[in-house]
Amino acid sequence: MDPVVLAAGSALVSAMATDGWQQSRAAVVEWWRRRRPDRADDVGSELETVRAQVLAAREQGDEDTEQALAGSWRLRLQQLLSEDPALADELRRLLDEHLAPALSDGDRTRHRPIIMKAEASGNSRVYQAGRDQHITGS
Template identity: 40%
Template sequence: MDAELVALAAGGASALVGAMVTDAWAQAKEQIVELWRRHRPVQAEAVEGELDVSQGELSARSAADELLRARIEGRWQGRLERLLEESSEAAADLRQATDLMVRLASESGSRPVVQNVRAGRDAYTAARDLNVNVKRHDAGGGS
């Protein structure tokens, strides 16, 4: 596959996964589903379901979970690469969809936040949801 198409698929996947954690998600999802409707209509419904699953996985975890984000992004990059291999006309549509997803995500003002905290004792910080699990150990070796 042409390096330019690989880069296009990577950019599209990045924009898509980035939009999953913003207010622009519904519009971004519609862009990708419409891409499949135009180029692989038989797969469009399945793609829509997979988008919902991916977004649900990401939403259920911290937006800063980079390993999960990378896995989901890789999954969508692969799907986009296959679409580009199967349909030469899909490249222009993916470029347009990617540009729109990037613009929508930046306009939504909602972006993932990564916070790194170092503390000698307890420290809590949150941009949205916060789950705190505390394990207490006594000095006698019991739990």
Template identity: 40%
Template sequence: MDPETAALVGTAGTTLVSLLTTEAWQRTRDGFAAVWRRAQPERAQAITAELDITRSDLFTAQASGDSDTRDELGAEWQGRIRRLITAHPEEAEALRALINELQSLAPAASPVTQHATAFGNARVYQAGRDQNFNQR
């Protein structure tokens, strides 16, 4: 798989899972089901049911504070999408258009808040991204 298609598949899986628990979930489900319906009509109904199950699993994980499930489900859907696009490369452009549409519906990322407390001679180093240290 070429790097551009691999990136599309990765973005598609992440976007799909991130939107299933938002107000855009219905459009997300319908959009992905439509891609499957064109490529593999016999699987479209099963994919819709699997998307509903994924949504339910995500809500359960959120309620219990399980942060790993979202990543696992994203990887699972990336695999499904990769197999679909490998078998039906003609659907890559439709998938790209769907992802572009859905990303505009994604909620804005919530800000990151960091808290730290140091006692005695301790030091706290916090960064939102890269941190470089030059010790002397």
């Protein structure tokens, strides 16, 4: 799955539980309207339904439900990108300009995409990690 999709889907669901949700929601619906005008109103309604589920999950400390909801939106966003890969830059702008600013500093860091590339040849090894890394053995 595209890293920007992973970050945007997670940030979208996390933004639902913030004070800046209405601005984020408006930006998402407008973004969707430019991509799929016939679905924009439905997406707006679905976002409100999911927001209620996110708030209930947070109230109950149910992280699994919140992750499942984020996964659902990641799949929808990935489908859009599969149909039109050029949308990746626009999705990144939506994330950077509207979703990420609504998040707390901790959530913003957690939902930042990490892109790593490595190349090894011969007998070399590559170790990469997005966070902690513990290497044992030889």
